[in-house]
Amino acid sequence: MATIRKRTLPSGKSVWQCDYRDGSGARRSKQFGLKKDADAFLSKARHEVGQGTHVADSQSVTVNEACKLWIERATNEGLERSTLDQYRQHSDLHIKPMLGAQKLSRLNGPAVQKFADDLAKTLSKAMVKKVLSSLSSIFAEAQRHGYSAINPVKTVKMRTNKRDVKKIEMPTKAELSAILKATPEQHKPLIWTAAFTGMRASELRGLSWDDVDLDAAVIHVKRRADKYNNISFPKSAAGTRDIPIAPSVVALLKAWKPQCPKGELNLVFPTGAGNVENHGNLLSRIFWPIQIAAGVSVKTKEVDQNGDPVMDAKYSLHALRHAAASLFIEQGMKPKRIQVLMGHSSIQMTFDTYGKLFPDEDDDASAVLAIENRLLSTS
Template identity: 55%
Template sequence: MATLRKRTLPSGKIVWQADYRDGGGKRRHKQFTLKKDADAFLLGALGEVRTGQHVAASASVTVAKAAEAWLAHAEKIGRERATVRRYRDTYEKYVAPRMGGTKLTAVTAPSVQNLIDDLTGTMSLSSLKKVKGALVSLFKHAVTRGQAAINPARDVILPDNKRTVTRPEYPTKAELRSIIEHALPRWRPFFRLATVTGMRASEMRGLLWKDVDVEGGVIHVRRRVDMYNQFGPPKSKTGTRDIPISEATVAMLVSWQKECPASELGLVFPTLEGAVTSHANIQHRAFWPAQIRAGVSTDTGEKDKKGKAVMDAKYSLHALRHAAAALFIEQGFAPKKVQSLMGHASLQMTYDTYGYLFPSEDDDRAKLATMESALFG
């Protein structure tokens, strides 16, 4: 039974106390200065009890305490170290200073929205998405443990950046040819395969010879390697995919297999010792120097000891993936096919990243005009 009663404290202060029983039958109470606040609380609490969502403030834990349990659980269930590290870094840098000491029951959708609004303009949209994602995951864990009644981060609105979307930068076909030509011989197969398949660098680093179907002309993407050089599944369910390759690429891989360093793991692109190659080594020691030698570079504005301009490579290793997507679209591949080849989690992701490259309505009008001309003369 729920009651609302007026009380006079020893100090002489008058308060309104809301009494009720939680979902477990335990007696709970909370005091308010105003009767209307006590009424509103009691009405809401009873509704939550009926739906099995109520968590009493006295039984709640702080966001910081919940975060510890959430991160420990992520490690326990085998989330990739890089993912757990990203969660932890995001929480400690952006969430902990603002609401780490707040109880979960006191965190509302407006308070989370205020946090996101405060961060908007100070970081990229992708970083904002990581903050929201961390909060959604944290509260999801807390709700399933009975520490929170709702997930206040789930419906938080991120800023609309459609007007400020930056298009991915990638090498032109001429630049690609020059980069591969100026790359060290042992790295040319890597850069060429990345360009014609759109595989992520992490997938290339984890590629095994048993994944290369020479007879069928297909590469089976079944794993990736994280920043700690640990093997794991692709980034999403759609990341597990089969990518067709041409006869020329098959011939290139057959030739490379004869020269490839021995690897007990069966890696297609191992180190000279046969181990997993780190992303940083490929980029710093192979891809960027190849760009400098190819003249695919920008002037830093600095001078070396001899007075020569210091040049920087124009593109990151990930730019080869963007270049592959652009080539697929140029060949007329449909959006769904591009999504499949790239291993995107959704078709929307494909459109958000490369939508501007697909044929426009003007192109459709030109095709219709050609069709009508052929039909009617």
């Protein structure tokens, strides 16, 4: 039986105490300064007990403790080092400082919404979403242990504005052509493969000759290299895919294979010693100098010894991935096919990234023209 009674504490302070039994039958109590707060809590507790979701404050844990449980589980599951580092950053830099001392049972939707709104004052919306995703996983892990009744992160809404959509940074056709022409012979296999397949840099760095079928002109994407140069599987099932390669790329790879440095991993684009190439080296030693040589560059505030402005490359290696997707779309490939080739986990991700590149207006005009012709031809 649940009751509310007024109590006078030894200190002389008067409180309203809720007495009730939780889902396991254990007696619980909670005190409030105002009767209306006690009434509201008891009504909520009764509903949660009836639903089998109630967790008493005394049985809950703090966000700090929940973060520790979450990291421990992720570690035991053998997640990549880079993923664990990201989880720790979200936890240590954003979640713990703002919510760490609070118990999960006292965090509701409005409280988490305020947390998200406060984060948005200093972080990008993309980062806020990532931190909220981590917080949601923390609550989910706590629920598995019986420390939280709900996951309030699911009620949080993030406002989106078309002006907040980040413009895709990629070379124009003229810039891409200049980059390809300026690429030295020894780097053509890498740059051509990146530009014509849309593979991620991590996938290029982890690509093995075992996964390149030059006779069938297909690359089987099965692995990737993380930022610590460890080889692992793609992060999602969609990342494992087959990508057709152009004849020019086949020819370049065939010529490159006998010259390619040998190593235990049998990599297509390794270091001189046959090991996994560092992502930073691909940029600073290969792709950035190529762009500057091609004139695909921007002025910096620095000047050289002759007083001329120092030029900087315009694009990251990821820009070649976007350029490849743009060319796929231009050739009339359907969104679902683009999703497969790019290794996106959902069609929504494809539309979120490349939606503006699909020729909607042309499709609409063609559809209207077809309707008109069909109607007029029957009249």
